[in-house]
Amino acid sequence: MDYKTVMVGLAQGRPNDACLRVAGDFAERFGARIIGVAASDIRPPIYFADGNFAQKLLDEEAVAIENRLSELEVEFRASVERRATSVEWRSARTLPVPYLLEQARAADIIVIGALSETPVDPSVAPDPSDLVMQAGRPLIVVPPTVQWLDLRSVLIAWKDVREARRAVFDALPILAAATEVTIAEIPERDGRREDALLHVADVAAWLRGHGVAAHKVVPETASGVTEQLDRIAANVGAGAVIAGAYGHSRFREWMLGGVTRHLATESRRCAFLSR
Numbered sequence: 001m002d003y004k005t006v007m008v009g010l011a012q013g014r015p016n017d018a019c020l021r022v023a024g025d026f027a028e029r030f031g032a033r034i035i036g037v038a039a040s041d042i043r044p045p046i047y048f049a050d051g052n053f054a055q056k057l058l059d060e061e062a063v064a065i066e067n068r069l070s071e072l073e074v075e076f077r078a079s080v081e082r083r084a085t086s087v088e089w090r091s092a093r094t095l096p097v098p099y100l101l102e103q104a105r106a107a108d109i110i111v112i113g114a115l116s117e118t119p120v121d122p123s124v125a126p127d128p129s130d131l132v133m134q135a136g137r138p139l140i141v142v143p144p145t146v147q148w149l150d151l152r153s154v155l156i157a158w159k160d161v162r163e164a165r166r167a168v169f170d171a172l173p174i175l176a177a178a179t180e181v182t183i184a185e186i187p188e189r190d191g192r193r194e195d196a197l198l199h200v201a202d203v204a205a206w207l208r209g210h211g212v213a214a215h216k217v218v219p220e221t222a223s224g225v226t227e228q229l230d231r232i233a234a235n236v237g238a239g240a241v242i243a244g245a246y247g248h249s250r251f252r253e254w255m256l257g258g259v260t261r262h263l264a265t266e267s268r269r270c271a272f273l274s275r
Contacts, residue, residue, distance in 0.1 A: 002173050003030045006084075007107035007137075009100050010038040010072045011125035019113040019142040020079040022270060025149035026111065026140075027084035029177060034084040035106060036076035038091045039099035040065045041123045065093050096126040104135045109170075114143045115265060128264040128273075132245040138170040138274035140240075141264050149270065150239025154178040156214070157229050157259065158185040160199045163244025167274035168203065171242045172210060174272060181207065181214040182236045184229065187222040226262045238269055245275040 008023035010016045027034050042061045069091040080087055092099050104110060112128050128141045154175060158164055168175070175181050183203050185196040200216040207214050215236075219228050233241055245260045263271035 003032050003108045005035060005107050006030075006032045006109055006111060007035045007037055007100075007103065008076070008080075008111040009096070009113075009126050009131075010036060010076060011096065011113060012038070012040055012068050012072070013125060014113065014115075015144055016072070016075060016113060017079075018144050018146045019111050020076065022140060022142045022146060022149045023111040024080045024083035026109070027080065029149070029151075030173060031085060032108075033086040033088070034080050035088045035090060035103070036073065036080070037100050037103050038069055038072045038076075039094050039096040040068060041093060041095045062093060069093070095123065097130045100126050100131060101134055104131075104137045107137055109138050109140060110135060111140045111142060114141045114267070114271075129261060132260070132264065132273045132275060138167065138272060141267075141271040141273060143268055143270070145268060146270055151178045152239060153180045153182070153237045155229075155233045155236060155238035155241045156181065156183045156203070157241055157243040157263075158183050158200055158203060159244065159246070160185070161244060161246065163246055163275045165244070167242055167244040167272065168207075170274040171272050172212075174240070174242070175207065175212045175214075176210065178212075180236070181212055182217055182232070182238070183207075183214050184217040184219075184232045186219060186225045186228050189222045192222065193218055193220060226259055229259065230267075233269060240270040240272055241267065242272040245273045 006023050006026045008019055023034055073089045090103055115127060128139060132139045156168060183200045185200050187193045187196045196218045200218060204214045204216055217232055241263060243263055246258060
């Protein structure tokens with residue numbers, strides 16, 4: 001398995017440099033083509049105007065959206081034109097998340113910029129938490145400070161559930177390209193460390209069958225999952241974290257303060273998320 005088509009989602013109102021750099025690195029590393037995708041829609045508040053004034057506002061906003069989408073295409077092509085086997089641009093005046101979900105059928109993997117904890121305007125920017133729950137494709141979520149796709153050290157944040165198994169399988173090309181791989185599981189509660197050790201040993205053996213050697217890390221305590229994963233990632237110098245996207249809904253992830261939400265919004269490293 002390999003990545004032959006990388007899709008990169010661009011957003012308005014924030015820099016896209018980091019995710020374009022990572023998408024270009026992906027294309028060069030795996031000999032892939034890149035599809036750039038962007039969408040934006042008219043913001044709902046202007047519908048409260050009446051008559052000719054309302055129509056004037058609608059027309060002006062529509063023109064502004066088309067201009068911004070054209071600017072994003074120029075930015076996209078200038079960044080990746082020479083790094084991919086081929087490039088393609090897709091855009092539309094519509095809501096970003098539904099549009100990107102439709103286009104996901106054409107991609108092996110989606111690169112998207114991370115968003116902050118502040119509310120996301122669904123008219124101008126796709127939310128990674130929405131995409132990963134519905135796309136049916138793995139996502140690379142890229143923080144704005146990332147300069148390149150750093151695969152010198154990759155951390156697998158393991159949990160013995162379907163989503164983690166799916167994520168590790170989807171990430172096999174990345175794991176094969178990584179210099180070092182570490183598997184870490186935080187015990188679900190104190191006294192279950194032996195179970196976690198068995199889990200990561202099985203995953204490491206499975207990876208060996210695919211030509212990937214991996215170190216194993218299981219902390220003694222079960223508390224502070226997110227904090228412990230961040231600490232392990234820092235200790236091993238991880239440039240990317242691979243994890244399953246957990247939770248029955250984005251709202252539940254937000255309420256629980258889950259690992260998925262942290263990786264999609266707060267992490268300083270690229271996050272490979274799949275479910």
